[in-house]
Amino acid sequence: MSALLQVENVTMRFGGLVALNNVSFSVARGGVLAIIGPNGAGKSTLFNVITGVYRPTSGRVTFDGAEITGRPSYQVVQRGIARTFQSSRLFSDLSVLDNVIIGMHTRTKTGVLGALFAPAASRREMAACVDRAEALLKLGSGDLFEQRYRLAGTLAQADRRRLEIARALASQPKLLLLDEPSVGMDETETDALIADIVRLRATDPNLSVILIEHDMRVVEAFPGHVMCIDYGSRIAEGDFAAVRADPHVQEAYLGKAAAHA
Amino acid sequence: MTELLVQQLVNWITLGCIYALLAIGFSLIFGVLNVIHFSHGDVAMTAPFITLALAQALATALGASGTIWLLAAAPLAVLAVGLIGVLLDRLVIRRFRDAPAMMALVATVALGIVIRELIRHVYPQGSNPHAFPRLVSGMAFEIVGVPVSWFALLVVFLTVALVAALFFFLRMTPLGLRIRAASEDRVVARMMGIHDSRVFRATFFIASAIGAIAGLLFASYAGVTRFDFGVMAGLLGFSAAVIGGLGSMPGAILGGLIIAGIEVLSQTFVPDGASYRLVFVFLLVIGVLVFRPAGLLGRAVMEKV
Amino acid sequence: MTMSVSSPTPGKGAAGLFTVVSQLCGAAYLYLLLKAAEAWQVVALLALLGLGFYLLEKRASISDYALDSFARVPVLAVATAAIIVLAFPFVVGSNTYILHLLIVAQLYSVLALALNFQLGSANIPNFATGASYGIGAYVSALLAINFGLSFWLTLPIAALAATLFGFIIGIPSMRARDTYLALVTIAFGVVVQQLLNNFTWTGGPNGLVGIPAPSLFGHSFADPLFVFGWKLPSQANFYYLAAALVVVAIVTAHRLHGSRIGLAWNALRADEIAAKAQGINVAWFKVLAFAVDAFLAAFAGTIYAFYVSYISPDNFTFLVSVTIMTMVIVGGMDNIFGVIAGAFLLTILPEKLRAFEDYRLLVFGVVIIGFLMIRPQGLFPQRMRRYGGKP
Numbered sequence: 001m002s003a004l005l006q007v008e009n010v011t012m013r014f015g016g017l018v019a020l021n022n023v024s025f026s027v028a029r030g031g032v033l034a035i036i037g038p039n040g041a042g043k044s045t046l047f048n049v050i051t052g053v054y055r056p057t058s059g060r061v062t063f064d065g066a067e068i069t070g071r072p073s074y075q076v077v078q079r080g081i082a083r084t085f086q087s088s089r090l091f092s093d094l095s096v097l098d099n100v101i102i103g104m105h106t107r108t109k110t111g112v113l114g115a116l117f118a119p120a121a122s123r124r125e126m127a128a129c130v131d132r133a134e135a136l137l138k139l140g141s142g143d144l145f146e147q148r149y150r151l152a153g154t155l156a157q158a159d160r161r162r163l164e165i166a167r168a169l170a171s172q173p174k175l176l177l178l179d180e181p182s183v184g185m186d187e188t189e190t191d192a193l194i195a196d197i198v199r200l201r202a203t204d205p206n207l208s209v210i211l212i213e214h215d216m217r218v219v220e221a222f223p224g225h226v227m228c229i230d231y232g233s234r235i236a237e238g239d240f241a242a243v244r245a246d247p248h249v250q251e252a253y254l255g256k257a258a259a260h261a
Numbered sequence: 262m263t264e265l266l267v268q269q270l271v272n273w274i275t276l277g278c279i280y281a282l283l284a285i286g287f288s289l290i291f292g293v294l295n296v297i298h299f300s301h302g303d304v305a306m307t308a309p310f311i312t313l314a315l316a317q318a319l320a321t322a323l324g325a326s327g328t329i330w331l332l333a334a335a336p337l338a339v340l341a342v343g344l345i346g347v348l349l350d351r352l353v354i355r356r357f358r359d360a361p362a363m364m365a366l367v368a369t370v371a372l373g374i375v376i377r378e379l380i381r382h383v384y385p386q387g388s389n390p391h392a393f394p395r396l397v398s399g400m401a402f403e404i405v406g407v408p409v410s411w412f413a414l415l416v417v418f419l420t421v422a423l424v425a426a427l428f429f430f431l432r433m434t435p436l437g438l439r440i441r442a443a444s445e446d447r448v449v450a451r452m453m454g455i456h457d458s459r460v461f462r463a464t465f466f467i468a469s470a471i472g473a474i475a476g477l478l479f480a481s482y483a484g485v486t487r488f489d490f491g492v493m494a495g496l497l498g499f500s501a502a503v504i505g506g507l508g509s510m511p512g513a514i515l516g517g518l519i520i521a522g523i524e525v526l527s528q529t530f531v532p533d534g535a536s537y538r539l540v541f542v543f544l545l546v547i548g549v550l551v552f553r554p555a556g557l558l559g560r561a562v563m564e565k566v
Numbered sequence: 567m568t569m570s571v572s573s574p575t576p577g578k579g580a581a582g583l584f585t586v587v588s589q590l591c592g593a594a595y596l597y598l599l600l601k602a603a604e605a606w607q608v609v610a611l612l613a614l615l616g617l618g619f620y621l622l623e624k625r626a627s628i629s630d631y632a633l634d635s636f637a638r639v640p641v642l643a644v645a646t647a648a649i650i651v652l653a654f655p656f657v658v659g660s661n662t663y664i665l666h667l668l669i670v671a672q673l674y675s676v677l678a679l680a681l682n683f684q685l686g687s688a689n690i691p692n693f694a695t696g697a698s699y700g701i702g703a704y705v706s707a708l709l710a711i712n713f714g715l716s717f718w719l720t721l722p723i724a725a726l727a728a729t730l731f732g733f734i735i736g737i738p739s740m741r742a743r744d745t746y747l748a749l750v751t752i753a754f755g756v757v758v759q760q761l762l763n764n765f766t767w768t769g770g771p772n773g774l775v776g777i778p779a780p781s782l783f784g785h786s787f788a789d790p791l792f793v794f795g796w797k798l799p800s801q802a803n804f805y806y807l808a809a810a811l812v813v814v815a816i817v818t819a820h821r822l823h824g825s826r827i828g829l830a831w832n833a834l835r836a837d838e839i840a841a842k843a844q845g846i847n848v849a850w851f852k853v854l855a856f857a858v859d860a861f862l863a864a865f866a867g868t869i870y871a872f873y874v875s876y877i878s879p880d881n882f883t884f885l886v887s888v889t890i891m892t893m894v895i896v897g898g899m900d901n902i903f904g905v906i907a908g909a910f911l912l913t914i915l916p917e918k919l920r921a922f923e924d925y926r927l928l929v930f931g932v933v934i935i936g937f938l939m940i941r942p943q944g945l946f947p948q949r950m951r952r953y954g955g956k957p
Contacts, residue, residue, distance in 0.1 A: 106845035
């Protein structure tokens with residue numbers, strides 16, 4: 001089976017700073033990749049390169065058979081990649097429900113002329129969006145559905161993360177990029193998050209997920225394919241056990257002395 | 262032909278310096294406070310009015326008249342405008358420091374309107390233009406037969422002196438260092454113990470004072486002053502700052518020279534150019550912003566995603 | 567915005583009564599305000615308005631009740647509004663000054679609604695909205711004077727011309743942000759105004775005179791209007807025309823706001839990067855906002871030109887753009903009713919405070935600053951979209 005996402009020799013430079021150094025990996029259809037690494041290692045930058053926020057200095061990104069290197073974000077989303085942000089970027093002054101509906105932007109098509117001259121069709125499309133959004137909100141852990149008419153900016157931290165995921169799912173992506181989804185969650189909430197992701201994959205086996213995580217409990221739940229990045233370079237890749245035992249990984253997290261202790 | 266060129270060159274440098282001084286004020290405030298002080302031009306143009314009023318008062322009180330009182334009143338006016346700038350910050354602008362950019366923008370546009378109207382109502386016969394004499398008159402010397410006035414020399418001298426002083430201040434003095442730190446990252450600067458309000462007060466005072474000098478030179482150059490000169494002066498100064506790159510001192514100077522250059526060029530070489538000079542200037546502004554949205558020497562702010 | 571506590575949904579009868587009574591009260595208030603001649607009367611009415619606001623602030627349930635009532639009996643609400651609007655000139659009688667004020671207020675409402683797409687929905691500064699207004703006016707006037715085109719023909723052409731201009735201004739908006747964008751729009755505004763001032767074929771600083779009055783089915787708008795035996799002054803023609811345009815503007819605003827487009831604008835207002843991450847082509851939507859604004863503004867400009875039959879570059883200055891912007895800010899960003907209220911208030915009040923004519927601009931400036939400091943969301947803040955559900 002050909003890979004859904006192929007990242008080849010991607011390097012990202014910001015002036016003199018090398019944020020990503022010759023990173024290569026691939027994700028299969030229906031696969032889960034967990035990316036770990038110390039803070040500032042370049043993990044979010046990787047997401048930004050894949051989703052078109054940054055154009056890589058060199059290298060290629062291929063998705064679903066087509067090259068998407070440097071394509072603008074909104075086109076990348078249209079092709080089926082959705083993402084969440086490390087610090088939730090919700091639309092704070094809009095309702096929870098509206099946030100999810102906006103996530104459906106690429107799956108709807110009413111334009112200006114349609115909205116003005118075919119209002120019935122526009123309303124119908126919007127009503128369908130509302131139904132789907134409400135269904136999505138009901139699916140996840142937490143009580144986002146009950147809070148659907150709250151301003152997104154007033155949500156508790158765990159709910160913000162959940163809303164980000166719901167919004168990302170609204171576009172019916174083939175590849176879901178989650179940037180530290182468990183930030184700010186306690187144990188119970190993290191378990192619920194893991195359950196959510198497991199259920200997602202059960203409902204849609206073709207959905208691929210890339211996960212940036214610091215919480216090893218989450219990584220442990222998806223131990224099949226793990227990659228460690230430090231200083232922009234890939235320093236280890238394999239299953240969870242192998243990566244964890246890798247001395248380079250230990251050095252990156254714990255320092256030289258501890259690694260060789 | 263050479264005479265014409267040299268004459269225009271002198272005009273260009275003179276006007277360019279004046280715009281540069283205005284632009285520096287805008288850039289300084291933006292660089293430190295991240296606020297576009299749209300009313301800076303109007304604040305600057307209060308200086309000629311204050312000078313006239315003070316000179317009049319001095320003449321009435323101490324007899325005699327003439328430029329001597331004007332020259333005495335000018336530095337006082339500069340000081341006064343510096344303080345006015347600080348006052349405006351305390352009263353109005355401060356509230357919008359953390360507000361969305363749009364709000365601060367509209368608020369300072371409104372502030373400009375208020376300042377203009379206050380000048381118009383407070384100054385006797387404010388709606389009419391008032392003559393503003395050259396601060397120094399007479400010709401200094403000639404280049405290829407073209408007379409260069411003392412005034413032009415004064416403008417250049419003042420500009421160079423002020424820029425040098427500002428540069429020295431920002432680089433070498435503790436307060437200057439704090440101002441630069443605050444302009445890099447206000448939040449971190451505050452955490453380092455850099456006293457917000459002192460830095461801001463100093464910034465506003467310096468920017469407004471420099472603006473006042475620019476305003477005086479502008480009125481002197483035009484020979485007249487009017488309550489609404491602040492609109493054009495502000496727009497041109499702001500455009501110069503933006504073209505050069507907001508927050509960059511060299512950019513402000515560059516922008517000032519560019520805008521002055523366009524004005525002088527269009528007036529000289531385009532038939533009926535005087536009425537189109539603004540069109541050319543602003544078309545250039547649009548052009549620069551389309552291709553270099555952060556200005557020519559500006560640093561593009563990278564947002565962390 | 568507070569989360570609303572479930573307030574009782576009004577029954578149909580109560581809703582109907584409330585809808586009709588509240589609209590009649592509003593109409594009466596407007597009438598009194600228009601007729602007020604003495605300063606004390608104006609102050610009293612303003613105090614009443616202030617009191618009303620205070621009450622609304624204290625009890626959010628009042629505005630919820632009001633909106634629920636209107637939603638319960640939509641047909642009755644619209645019918646009442648229609649009757650009031652149609653009947654107003656009959657009540658006003660031959661007071662052409664009041665009719666004039668109403669026409670100007672309506673045109674400004676359209677301009678404010680147009681600007682609201684950019685300012686309210688998408689938070690894009692546009693100081694050139696006066697220029698779009700002016701282009702609409704000039705194009706239609708020139709077509710009518712030089713080529714004898716009828717008003718109705720010039721309308722779409724002027725709208726197209728202004729929309730093209732809107733697209734042109736929109737292009738820099740794709741890359742520029744906030745302050746830089748504001749400067750670009752100011753620059754455009756100045757350029758347009760200067761060009762109108764300098765070109766001889768636009769009449770230069772003296773502008774264009776002698777724009778012929780429109781006519782419909784043989785009835786010229788310069789003639790008084792005869793309805794059911796009543797004689798209304800000729801202004802009434804333009805009053806109804808402007809009212810029709812306001813209806814068009816409201817429908818446009820409402821449909822766009824509640825659609826995928828309105829949501830996209832709100833998204834890019836909140837967070838551009840996140841908006842792009844949802845697949846929104848932010849650059850296109852920004853340009854779209856400029857184009858829609860210009861389109862509607864041109865209609866208002868055309869009607870204005872044919873109404874006063876004389877236009878000059880002074881009618882479309884930077885200050886006009888600032889005025890329209892104030893109406894949106896004071897009235898309420900992204901709130902259709904608020905924007906219209908802002909437009910009416912800021913058109914009528916300066917006229918009423920004629921005694922302070924000279925201080926008008928000063929008061930304007932102070933009011934803007936005051937509002938931005940104390941109540942930046944405007945008199946009527948934006949409302950959350952409800953899709954038939956109440957939590």
